[in-house]
Amino acid sequence: MLSIRILNPEYMLFNSFHFLVFLPMVVVLYYAVPQKFRWFLLLVASYYFYMSWKAEYIILIVASTLVDFGAGLAIEKAVSKKRKKLWLFLSLFVNLGLLFTFKYWDFFNESIRDTLNLFSIPFDPSTLKLLLPVGISFYTFQTLSYTIDIYYGKIKPIKHLGIFATYVSFFPQLVAGPIERAKNLIPQFYNNVVFEYERVKNGLLLMLWGFFVKIVIADRLAILVNTVYKHEESHNYLLDHTGSSLFIASFFFMFQLYLDFSAYSNIAIGAARVLGFDLQSNFRRPYWATSISDFWHRWHISLSTWFRDYVYIPLGGNKRGVKRHLINLLITFLLSGLWHGASWNFALWGLLNGLFLIAQVFIDRRKTSKKPKTSFIKRILQSAVVMLLWGGSLIFFRAQTFDDAIYVFQNISLTGWDNLYELGLTVSEFKFVFYCLVSIYILDYIQEKKDLYKFLTERNIVIRFAVYITAILMIIYLGAYGEDVSDNQFLYFQF
Amino acid sequence: MKKMLIKIVVIMLVVLGTIYYLDASKLFSFDEDHVEKRWNGIYKFTSENEIDLLILGNSKTYCGINPKTMSSRLGLNTFVLATPNGSLTQSYYNLREALTISKPKMVAIEVTTLNSSTMTDKEGSGKSFLYKDFNARRNIYEKVITTPHWFDIEEYAFAWSTSIRNHNFLFTNTEQIEKNKEKKEVINNKLYLGRYVRFTTGIKDSILNIYESDGPAVDGDSLTISDEQLNSLQLLIDLLEDNNIQPVFFTIPVYKDHIENYNTRYEILSNLIEKKYGYELFDFQQFYQEDMLTPNCFENTYGNQHMTYLGSLIVTYSLSDSIQNSTNSAGLPNRKADQVWHNMFYGEESYFYNNPMILGNKVLFVQNEIVTENCTIKEVGIVQEEKVKIIMAKIPKSYILESEKEDLEVRMIVDVKLKGKPQRIQVNLPFNKYHIPGEQYIYSIPANDIEFIKILQTKVVNTKLSAPTI
Structure with missing residues (x-):
């Protein structure tokens, strides 16, 4: 008999048909099985979810799980501080070792080689060229926070290996967060969750919104961005573009990154909510931030708070004088940059944001403590400044090489709009995404003042159903997917 | 939970109903191409007639076999159900559907489809043609059976819904939507048996020079057959035997200088078809008619070769004669005594050459x-x-x-x-x-x-x- 290809999908993205079949099956089974077996169902589902990408890489998750579970118990049991430290070190060594090997080994060696070559010292290191395990940066950080929290006595270690394994691999947030803390997520595995209409509805609507934003807007923005920033070994297409093409691509990328990642987070949070779990929110309308520091309280919150709690504060935060404060900021943002990717571009992106924050520190010191009332115009101006700085820094984030980023900075301008419709989007597509961006920007502003979810769910059933059905049909018929769209992965999967 | 399920079902019904309406209205369809025409053709033909000889294969087949000539020559009803970029796996599932509407006495299978490809290999135009082939089919049950064997789970929606597959028309091809809005159904009563005349001029000197300088484009030593195709062959033969249908196998030739070491390929095919399964293989590449198959008989390309109209006549007559002289042709009817058959084919291509x-x-x-x-x-x-x-x-x-x-x-x-x-x-x-x-x-x-x-x-x-x- 011929093999049936349903069992051999390439990869289970959230925006895949495979996931749309997988999730309802898990949800139905989840509510059907008794509470004491649910962790097992979630563990199997999570491992299946991960293994549908690359089965053998599940070993890394299992290894990380076993080491941190053991380390957690050992830290708790250890009597001396020295022994506790030793177990913590083991946990850090294994997790960061895995991360380093798979993500940074080649980058590290190549950087040494390039540096030595500058001084004409020959060095030819071996590169591993390993495929980066999806989500490794997320789940290693999640498990690290567990052992660190035990070490500092913030939480008690869990005695149930199965539930701990489920905490590490919980599929809604496994590959791109939100990075959950053990004290928030682990207790939820013990809850006897019953089906709650309002919570499930809320989760489903959050997912619907996530799908809409990802498929209809972010993936269409990606077409233009990828056209302009395309850099292949055979040809660097970026160099074919100048002026406004670079501006519009960089502007679109700024929104693409936000919409893509926030959409992923919404789907993850929504899926978890359907299963009765509350994950922390990752975005809070970042482009309406009033300053760069406010921006970092709104952008990728689970990672920002992770770096705050496990890097910035242990380094001394702002408690050890101004100079040390600024250095701490720079170190934290440099590491945050490198967390995103093993390249100097990401390091520079991180440093740049660190510098913005340092500037912010000086500006804030001049301000009076009294908070002035902000007008709408002022909010827009603040938002524009934030977007300008953030969008500018993202050029390092998006460009494939340092030279590409420099090229963009040297050639970006607001001139030469005549080839706007030759960048991968048709006139109607271009207008459509433009209207979408304006709408999103306005909706985000309204959300600052008003709960739109509440507003929607208070309407009568006809209006609600019309909105839901329209959204689904828009995803189907206005979404950027199919044969013409080559890449619609979530951007943060690469980290 | 019940309340939510009801609401979800209602929403899904409205969404699915809208998709069904858009698919049925054909707003997102391309103009009818030869793939769709072939399925429409076989359904139309079998609504009034029985197919005697069904020919399966790929583009080489529908360019290389002239079903009207074959019908006129042999006095039977021949239909070519070949698909562009088709593989034997595709042929097998297409045959299953074809058998629900007609029961041929013989099925001829072109063996270029027995190759190293698998359904997962298909991409670009090959994938588009697969969707079109699937879309043009009508038997819901057979389509359900076929779906997991032809497509990844991610492609199911594209396979089943033209409006989902071509939804980008809303941005990229609004002209086609406008055209589809105004399109009226045209009833075409012309006899259509699955042929597609695509190439009219033969290989020119410029291409012959490439053959001379670069040598053959294909090496027979490198041609293999994937496990998927071998499995499909077994399934296809089982299906034919279960239905008491006689299989024959044949090869549409390519220009003699297009391939080298064909012997290796022939041995593989011969061992498989003649020795393992005991069926006849009419390999017109191995037994190449050099005096007839001149460069004029082949498409003017170096990389891929289909037959021109002239080439197709030679192969069609050769296959017709091979079938007629084969030991297994006894079950084939001769409709030349049937006035209805003559009325159907009268004046059609090759009719006068083969009939009074x-x-x-x-x-x-x-x-x-x-x-x-x-x-x-x-x-x-x-x-x-x-x-x-x-x-x-x-x-x-x-x-x-x-x-x-x-x-x-x-x-x-x-x-x-x-x-x-x-x-x-x-x-x-x-x-x-x-x-x-x-x-x-x-x-x-x-x-x-x-x-x-x-x-x-x-x-x-x-x-x-x-x-x-x-």
Whole structure:
């Protein structure tokens, strides 16, 4: 008999048909099985979810799980501080070792080689060229926070290996967060969750919104961005573009990154909510931030708070004088940059944001403590400044090489709009995404003042159903997917 | 939970209903292409007729086999159900659906489809054609059975819904949507048996030079058969045996210099089909007809080769004769005694070459039974082919030596109207090597602008011995 290809999908993205079949099956089974077996169902589902990408890489998750579970118990049991430290070190060594090997080994060696070559010292290191395990940066950080929290006595270690394994691999947030803390997520595995209409509805609507934003807007923005920033070994297409093409691509990328990642987070949070779990929110309308520091309280919150709690504060935060404060900021943002990717571009992106924050520190010191009332115009101006700085820094984030980023900075301008419709989007597509961006920007502003979810769910059933059905049909018929769209992965999967 | 399920079901029903409506309205469809036409054709044909010989294969097949010629030659109903970029796996599932509407006596399978490909390999235009093939099929049950074998789970929606697959028309091809809005269904009563005439000119010198400088494009040593295709072959043979249908296998040839080491490939095929399964393999590549299969018979490309119209005639006649002479042709009907069959094929491509030009009260001929000095010409007729009018003479083989046939010419003095003006001219009909009906040789020449009035004098001459005029 011929093999049936349903069992051999390439990869289970959230925006895949495979996931749309997988999730309802898990949800139905989840509510059907008794509470004491649910962790097992979630563990199997999570491992299946991960293994549908690359089965053998599940070993890394299992290894990380076993080491941190053991380390957690050992830290708790250890009597001396020295022994506790030793177990913590083991946990850090294994997790960061895995991360380093798979993500940074080649980058590290190549950087040494390039540096030595500058001084004409020959060095030819071996590169591993390993495929980066999806989500490794997320789940290693999640498990690290567990052992660190035990070490500092913030939480008690869990005695149930199965539930701990489920905490590490919980599929809604496994590959791109939100990075959950053990004290928030682990207790939820013990809850006897019953089906709650309002919570499930809320989760489903959050997912619907996530799908809409990802498929209809972010993936269409990606077409233009990828056209302009395309850099292949055979040809660097970026160099074919100048002026406004670079501006519009960089502007679109700024929104693409936000919409893509926030959409992923919404789907993850929504899926978890359907299963009765509350994950922390990752975005809070970042482009309406009033300053760069406010921006970092709104952008990728689970990672920002992770770096705050496990890097910035242990380094001394702002408690050890101004100079040390600024250095701490720079170190934290440099590491945050490198967390995103093993390249100097990401390091520079991180440093740049660190510098913005340092500037912010000086500006804030001049301000009076009294908070002035902000007008709408002022909010827009603040938002524009934030977007300008953030969008500018993202050029390092998006460009494939340092030279590409420099090229963009040297050639970006607001001139030469005549080839706007030759960048991968048709006139109607271009207008459509433009209207979408304006709408999103306005909706985000309204959300600052008003709960739109509440507003929607208070309407009568006809209006609600019309909105839901329209959204689904828009995803189907206005979404950027199919044969013409080559890449619609979530951007943060690469980290 | 019940309340939520009801709401979800209601929403999904509205969404699915909208998708169904858009699919049924064909707003997001391309114009009918030959893939859709072929399925529409087979459904239309089998609504009134039975298929006797079904031919499966890929683009080489629908370019290389002329079903009307084959039908006319063998006196049966032949249909070519081949698909672009098709594999044997595709052929198997297409055959399953075809068997729900007709029960052929014989199925001929072109073996280029037995190759190293798998369904997961398909991409680009190959994938588009797969969607079109699937979309054009009508049997819901068979489509459900086929789906997991042809597509990844991610492709199910594209396979089942044209409007989802082509949803980007809303941004990229609004003209097609507008065109589809105004499109009215056209009822076409022309007989269609699955052929697709695509290539009319043969290999030119520039391509021949590449063959000379670069050598063959394909190495027979490197041609393998994937496990998927082998499994499909087994399934296909089982299906045919269960339905008591006779399989035959054949190869559409490519230009002789296009492939090297074909022996290796032939051995693999022969071991598989003839030795393992015990069926006949008519391999026209291995047994290449060098005198007939000239560069004019093949598509003018170096990389991929399909047959031209001329090439297809040669292969069609060769396959027809192979089938007729095969030991397993006993089950095939001969419909030449059936007036309904003649009515269906009368005047169609190759009909006159293979059948008498007089049928009942329909007459399309100039003269028949013309007695000349050395032979009797059975029929002289005007044949309207698809794009060209041909004057043709049929001479029974018994009058002519096989070795002489190409040297002979039928010469006629005829009264004609040339662009409306009456004239008396000489018409020389050379040997036509592409049409080889069983009992006669054909001598013919295109005669597009000529209106024939009367044949005054006819002579069969040997061009090597005779002067150019009568």
